[in-house]
Structure formats: C-alpha cells, structure tokens
Amino acid sequence: MRVLRTLHEFDFQPFCSKIFLLISYLNLWRQENMYEQLRVYLDSFVKLDDEAALEIEKKFVKKKFPKGSFLAHEGEITREVHFIIKGCCRFYHVKDGRTVTHWFSFEDTFTTSLRSFTTQTPSVEYIQAVENCTVLSLQYEELSKLYEQYQQWERLGRLVMEDFGRQMLDRLTALQTLTAKQRYIMLLQCEPRIIQRIPLNLVSSYLGITGETLSRVRSEIRIS
Amino acid sequence: MRVLRTLHEFDFQPFCSKIFLLISYLNLWRQENMYEQLRVYLDSFVKLDDEAALEIEKKFVKKKFPKGSFLAHEGEITREVHFIIKGCCRFYHVKDGRTVTHWFSFEDTFTTSLRSFTTQTPSVEYIQAVENCTVLSLQYEELSKLYEQYQQWERLGRLVMEDFGRQMLDRLTALQTLTAKQRYIMLLQCEPRIIQRIPLNLVSSYLGITGETLSRVRSEIRIS
DNA sequence: GCATTTTATTGACATATATCAAAAAAAATC
DNA sequence: GATTTTTTTTGATATATGTCAATAAAATGC
Numbered sequence: 001m002r003v004l005r006t007l008h009e010f011d012f013q014p015f016c017s018k019i020f021l022l023i024s025y026l027n028l029w030r031q032e033n034m035y036e037q038l039r040v041y042l043d044s045f046v047k048l049d050d051e052a053a054l055e056i057e058k059k060f061v062k063k064k065f066p067k068g069s070f071l072a073h074e075g076e077i078t079r080e081v082h083f084i085i086k087g088c089c090r091f092y093h094v095k096d097g098r099t100v101t102h103w104f105s106f107e108d109t110f111t112t113s114l115r116s117f118t119t120q121t122p123s124v125e126y127i128q129a130v131e132n133c134t135v136l137s138l139q140y141e142e143l144s145k146l147y148e149q150y151q152q153w154e155r156l157g158r159l160v161m162e163d164f165g166r167q168m169l170d171r172l173t174a175l176q177t178l179t180a181k182q183r184y185i186m187l188l189q190c191e192p193r194i195i196q197r198i199p200l201n202l203v204s205s206y207l208g209i210t211g212e213t214l215s216r217v218r219s220e221i222r223i224s
Numbered sequence: 225m226r227v228l229r230t231l232h233e234f235d236f237q238p239f240c241s242k243i244f245l246l247i248s249y250l251n252l253w254r255q256e257n258m259y260e261q262l263r264v265y266l267d268s269f270v271k272l273d274d275e276a277a278l279e280i281e282k283k284f285v286k287k288k289f290p291k292g293s294f295l296a297h298e299g300e301i302t303r304e305v306h307f308i309i310k311g312c313c314r315f316y317h318v319k320d321g322r323t324v325t326h327w328f329s330f331e332d333t334f335t336t337s338l339r340s341f342t343t344q345t346p347s348v349e350y351i352q353a354v355e356n357c358t359v360l361s362l363q364y365e366e367l368s369k370l371y372e373q374y375q376q377w378e379r380l381g382r383l384v385m386e387d388f389g390r391q392m393l394d395r396l397t398a399l400q401t402l403t404a405k406q407r408y409i410m411l412l413q414c415e416p417r418i419i420q421r422i423p424l425n426l427v428s429s430y431l432g433i434t435g436e437t438l439s440r441v442r443s444e445i446r447i448s
Numbered sequence: 449g450c451a452t453t454t455t456a457t458t459g460a461c462a463t464a465t466a467t468c469a470a471a472a473a474a475a476a477t478c
Numbered sequence: 479g480a481t482t483t484t485t486t487t488t489g490a491t492a493t494a495t496g497t498c499a500a501t502a503a504a505a506t507g508c
Contacts, residue, residue: 093397100401102393114393118386147379154378155371161385162342168392169338173326175399176432177319180465201485208400213465215487404495425455437495439457 034062034085038136041083041108045159052152059146060136065089065129071111072127078116080137084109087133088193090202093125101205104130104194110160111135130198180209181217258286258309262360265307265332269383276376283370284360289313289353295335296351302340304361308333311357312417314426317349325429328354328418334384335359354422404433405441 035057042048042056060083065071071089072078084107091103091113102125105111116123120140146153174183184207187194194203204214259281266272266280284307289295295313296302308331315327315337326349329335340347344364370377398407408431411418418427428438 095401100397102397102400114386115390118390147382151375151378154375154382158371158378158382158385161382161389162338164389165385165392166339166342168389168396169326172392172396172399173317173324175396176326176429177324199485205400210466211486212467212488216465219487423455434496435456436458436497440495443457 034134034136035060037085037108038083042156045163046152046156048152048156052150055146055150055153059142060138063135063137065133065135067129067132069129070126071129071133071135072113072116072123072125074124074126075122076116077120078113078123079120079140081110081112081117081140081143082135082137084111085134085136087129087131087135088197089127089133090130090198091125091127092202092205099205101202104191104198104206106193106197114164130202175208180207180213181220183207183209184214184217185221258358258360259284261309261332262307266380269387270376270380272376272380276374279370279374279377283366284362287359287361289357289359291353291356293353294350295353295357295359296337296340296347296349298348298350299346300340301344302337302347303344303364305334305336305341305364305367306359306361308335309358309360311353311355311359312421313351313357314354314422315349315351316426316429323429325426328415328422328430330417330421338388354426399432404431404437405444407431407433408438408441409445 038056038060039048039053042053048056062085063082065087071082074093084105086107088104088106089111090101091105092099092101094100105127111127113123113125113127115121116125117140143153143157147157174186178186187203187207194206200214200218201211204211207214209217262280262284263272263277266277272280286309287306289311295306298317308329310331312328312330313335314325315329316323316325318324329351335351337347337349337351339345340349341364367377367381371381398410402410411427411431418430424438424442425435428435431438433441
C-alpha cells in the first residue's frame with residue numbers, strides 16, 4: 001500500500017461511497033437483527049433456553065415513535081414496556097407549571113412508566129421520544145403470561161428490576177451528596193450519551209439545577 | 225363496675241401487673257409469630273402455597289442486632305438479607321470524612337445492602353441498627369436455592385424489587401424538586417416513623433441538608 | 449443522682465444556586 | 479438562504495442553604 005504525501009492525492013469519492021455503503025449495511029443489519037439485539041440484552045441477565053427465547057419474536061412488536069411523540073402519558077395507564085432498539089427518551093412530569101426531567105433512556109434498555117405499568121394505574125409522568133425511536137413493545141398482559149409460563153422470564157423480570165434498583169441508588173446518592181458541578185462532572189464521566197444527545201435544558205432539570213446554573217458550570221469547566 | 229371518684233381510690237398494683245402481663249404476652253406472641261409476621265408480609269405480594277411457605281421456617285433464622293451494631297459493613301460482602309421483625313436501621317456511607325445517611329428501614333421490610341447482596345461484591349455502605357433489632361435472616365445461597373426451586377419465590381423477588389423501585393423513584397423526585405422545608409414536610413406526612421424514631425442529625429443527611437438547616441426548618445414550622 | 453457525652457438549637461456570616469432579564473448562538477422551518 | 483423559534487450564554491440581584499462557633503437540651507453511663 002502506497003503512502004500518501006498530501007491530502008490532495010487521496011481520492012475521496014470511492015472511499016466515501018464505501019463508507020456510506022457500510023453504514024447502510026449496518027442499519028440494515030440493525031433492522032433485521034432487532035430481535036437478536038434484544039436477545040443479546042436478555043442473555044446478559046439470563047441465558048434463555050430455546051423455548052423461552054422463541055417468545056421474543058412472538059410477543060414483542062416493532063414500533064416507531066417519531067421525535068416528540070409519547071411512549072407514556074400522564075393520566076393514562078401505561079400498557080406496554082418498550083425495549084429501545086434505536087433512539088432515546090426523556091421521562092418528565094409537570095410540577096407547579098414547570099417541567100421536571102427525571103430520567104433518560106437509550107438503546108438497549110427497557111422503558112416504561114414503572115408505577116403505571118407495574119400497577120396498571122394512571123401514569124404520573126410522561127415519556128417522550130427525544131430522537132426518532134424504534135422499539136420492541138410488549139403488552140402488560142403478554143408479559144404477565146410470560147411470567148406465568150416461564151420461570152426464566154420471571155427471573156429476567158427480577159434481575160432487570162434489581163439492576164434498575166442499583167442504578168436508582170447511585171443516582172440518589174449523587175443527588176444527595178454532590179454539588180451541581182460535581183453532579184455534572186459525574187454525568188460527563190458516567191453517562192456521556194446524555195450530554196451528547198440530549199438538549200442541555202433537559203439535562204439541567206435531570207441534574208436538579210436550572211439551565212442557567214448548568215451553563216455556568218460548563219463554562220467554569222471549559223476554563224479549568 | 226363501680227365508678228371511681230378520685231385517683232386515690234384506685235389500686236394500681238393489680239392493674240399494672242395485668243398490663244405488664246399483657247405486654248409480655250404480646251411480646252411472646254411477637255416472638256412466636258415472627259414467621260407468621262413474615263408470612264403476612266410475603267402474602268401481600270404472592271399468596272404462597274403450602275410447600276413454598278414451608279421454606280420460610282426452614283430457611284429464615286432469627287437473629288438479634290443490638291443498637292449500634294452492623295447488619296452490613298463497608299468493604300465486606302453482604303451475605304444475608306434481613307426481614308425486620310422489630311427495630312429500625314439506617315443505611316449510610318462515608319463521603320469526604322462525613323457520614324451520609326441515605327435510607328432507613330423499619331419493621332416489615334427487607335433490609336440488605338442491595339448492590340453487595342445481589343452481586344456478592346464488597347459493600348460500599350453500612351447498615352446500622354438504630355434500635356435493638358430482631359430480624360429473620362436469609363443467606364444469599366439459600367435465597368438462590370429458593371429462586372431455583374420455586375417460581376413463587378422468584379416472583380416474590382421480582383415484586384419486592386418492583387416495589388423497591390417505585391419507592392426509590394418517589395424519593396428521587398422529592399430530592400430533585402422540593403426545597404428543604406418541603407422535603408421535611410413530606411417526610412412528616414409520608415414517613416412520620418422516621419422523625420419519631422430516628423435522631424434528627426441522621427434525618428437531616430437523609431433529607432440532603434445539614435442538621436442546622438433542619439433545625440431551622442422545624443422551628444419555622446412550629447411557628448406557622 | 450451527677451457527670452459526661454451526644455444531639456439539637458440559635459446566631460452571624462459565607463457560598464451556592466435560583467430568578468429575572470437580555471443577548472447571543474444554534475436549530476428548525478419555510 | 480432568510481426567518482422564526484428554540485436553546486444557550488451572560489449579567490445583576492435575591493434567596494436558600496452551608497459553615498463555623500457557641501449554647502442549650504437530651505440521652506447515656508456510672
């Protein structure tokens with residue numbers, strides 16, 4: 001392979017078209033392998049045996065949520081849990097006329113209004129697509145059946161909930177003990193996706209501070 | 225029955241001894257019905273059938289933790305989960321040389337260092353008895369066996385975790401959106417036990433504020 | 449019961465963060 | 479590409495909460 005002396009010698013045209021081809025293959029793969037993607041995630045908790053794994057394709061339904069649309073709505077019973085294949089969402093509620101974002105979810109996580117879904121009561125929160133989302137959705141009744149029929153699915157539910165509990169504990173500790181600046185730095189280190197893909201005004205309320213304070217914190221960090 | 229005119233006419237001796245007898249019977253009942261107490265709690269999640277319920281008395285062991293002793297210790301793997309029959313505990317960790325209390329547990333709840341117990345890794349937190357505690361303890365291995373053998377126990381685990389998740393979400397929202405005063409008032413309304421039975425210096429760090437601020441908040445409320 | 453330790457309150461002052469207003473920058477829309 | 483709209487930044491000021499120090503009250507130990 002010949003070494004290039006200057007950038008001009010390089011012919012970008014064919015190179016770029018190859019890259020684009022690669023990307024479109026990758027997207028195609030993602031599309032076709034949505035169930036595989038979910039399977040990989042589930043296997044990280046429980047190695048499902050063949051029979052139990054077959055249920056994935058039977059019960060989960062592909063859905064799309066365009067940017068701005070709602071996966072859960074205040075006052076309505078959340079009837080589905082969604083596994084995010086692509087995209088991200090914010091969880092928020094309205095408190096004294098202002099919007100408080102309390103959670104984000106990204107690819108390869110289950111997303112639902114926990115209280116509403118698990119107790120089948122009206123939701124107190126909204127879940128909104130921040131990007132166009134592709135998800136695999138599972139009805140409450142279908143999940144209940146899976147829990148009834150397969151001990152493995154029951155276990156999956158338990159382990160996913162344990163994992164959720166651990167995440168919540170971490171977030172709680174951060175909110176309780178860290179200053180605004182420390183919380184932002186922690187987010188930057190532990191959850192860079194949030195800062196990369198979510199508008200800052202939503203991030204600020206997630207951190208429990210105002211947009212102005214977040215902006216100042218960021219400029220302080222830029223300087224130091 | 226004769227109506228008493230003055231207090232002096234009343235003979236306290238036999239009366240008091242009856243009361244004490246009653247109390248000791250009550251304690252005896254509690255002692256003997258520890259397993260019944262646990263059964264009632266578990267039944268609120270899943271109606272255990274006889275075989276699965278028999279395991280309660282086989283696997284849970286009565287233990288006492290005197291005030292000040294530890295149910296979990298930083299750096300050590302938490303090998304048991306405890307169901308509190310009587311007493312209460314605080315969860316705390318040490319951050320920059322000071323103690324941060326992040327949870328309390330009382331009668332009729334499961335208590336363990338979640339991350340340490342579920343992943344069998346060293347704990348990052350302490351759990352300390354705030355009162356003398358009587359608990360029913362279950363070893364990690366025994367719980368794992370229950371999960372293996374009985375779908376009902378697996379379900380129990382899931383439902384207890386879901387319940388825990390919902391509690392955590394509430395607490396998170398409170399910390400994120402309420403002022404110190406509002407958080408205190410909310411605690412007063414939703415968890416009066418905490419204020420009644422826990423020293424205020426521990427409550428303050430649970431609320432994410434200093435002892436001084438809590439003291440001021442309380443005096444404000446007393447006035448208004 | 450008294451002495452000691454721990455816990456709770458109060459005061460003066462410092463600091464972090466919120467609020468309101470405005471400008472600048474970026475993104476969305478046509 | 480120009481025009482809205484939304485998001486982010488910056489500034490001045492207000493407020494909530496923290497810090498340090500001193501005292502008061504309560505709990506604990508002997």
